[in-house]
Amino acid sequence: MTEIGASNPELPIPLPGGGAGEIRIAWAAVTDVGRRRAANEDSFIAAPPIFAVADGMGGHLAGDRASAAVVTRLAEARTSDFIEPESIERALEKATADIDVISDGSELGVGTTVTGAALTMIDGEPYFAIFNIGDSRVYRYERNELAQVTVDHSLVQQLVESGLITPAQAHNHPEGNVITRAVGFQSQPTPDYWLLPLKPGLRLLICSDGLTGEIEDERLRLHLAAGLSATETASALVDAALAEGGRDNVTVLIVDVVDVIGAHAAEGGADTGITAPRANHRVL
Template sequence: MLRDGNEDSAYAGPHVLAVADGMGGHNAGEVASAAVIEELRALDTDVPQDRLLSMLEQAVRRANQKVHDLVEADSSLQGMGTTLTAMLWSGSRLALVQIGDSRAYLVRDDVLYQITHDQTLVQTLLDDGKISQDQVATHPYRSMLLQALDGRAELTPDLQLHSALVGDRYLLCSDGLWDVVGPEAIHKILTSVTDPEHAVGNLTDAANAGGGPDNITCVIADVIDLDEHESH
């Protein structure tokens, strides 16, 4: 199930993995997410490990400025913005950035971990013990983001540094997936479908089968042993 106008954008390259979920009517969300992904795509090159976090943060701030400039140039884009969940890789190290409610998951040793924290009002209420997990799905403000790339100056990206292990599988996805497909189903697909492209297809099918009212975007990266891979 897709809304009229797909407002998600994604990129998967050798060094960069990114998902952006745009918001704003009349295709403005598409403009925002595409602009942000374009900025991340430019990072897809060899990056020194000690500069992963700084380069990823700089790219995010450039992307936010680009959204600002687009709105300044065209008032019809006022109010547009986008989430962003992205990874920048160098060898076995990766930097991860989170803005909004797109998510990153990791499967390691057959266990699924959510490695990002939703920047939403309901997540904050849940963290503070003001609502229960059962109340999240029906909360009237469940879609309210606390942060997005919307061109405003006050931006606090959630940045992390991780070590990747051979055999790890990473999934980045918009809320169009995780809001409909639960963690058990995500885990089952990620651990049973070897080919990343097929796994993406199965996840998308599961979200559609669940009546997903939102756009569904996801990308998957598998960590492999390059020496072993090249010897075959």
């Protein structure tokens, strides 16, 4: 596995434009190989402006190399405190080329999920650009409510959307590991995007399915609501997944918006009416 970045209890980041505005964020990342896997094929980047988790697939450490390729290319895209979503796509395209080299000769193919949040500016306001390929997830926690932002690219999700199974049945479905979109496998990376305005008190949970495969959403909410620091919360969630069996690698990244100064989005009312830079960007 590859880890890029380290936890930070609070970091001020000035808003572009030379004014007095700034955001303050805190974050922490924790990963574990789990109880049943020989190697950890998860990787993460936790370094502004990008926070992301990648869950590799391919076996014999190829999955590890695939997830490493993604977070390494994302790290190379960090040229300022804020990033355009298009830069994320270019990084994923480079990672796909890297993975094609890694997978040369592989009969099963090599790939990885990736999901995360990138600091971006839309019409002068700070946002998280949430992005996702695969079944790793981003959740947002605000005002004691937890909501899944990303939508899984998986067979089980398709069954839920078609009404063939319920979300409760999806949690332990035998086809739960079958994904329908990934980075690699000789295909063009196609992330979905959501735009989430930064507000004080917003908390993001970014994780591999080693967490969500063990812990249901209500227990996730209770952990996020406990009032612990980002580091304590990430550690507690990984421990909870291990206590439930730890059947997969588990990686948890918590990002907290501590304060937003000099931006209208922090005052409420800027959730709508913002033009997304691309058709597949949705404002939340």
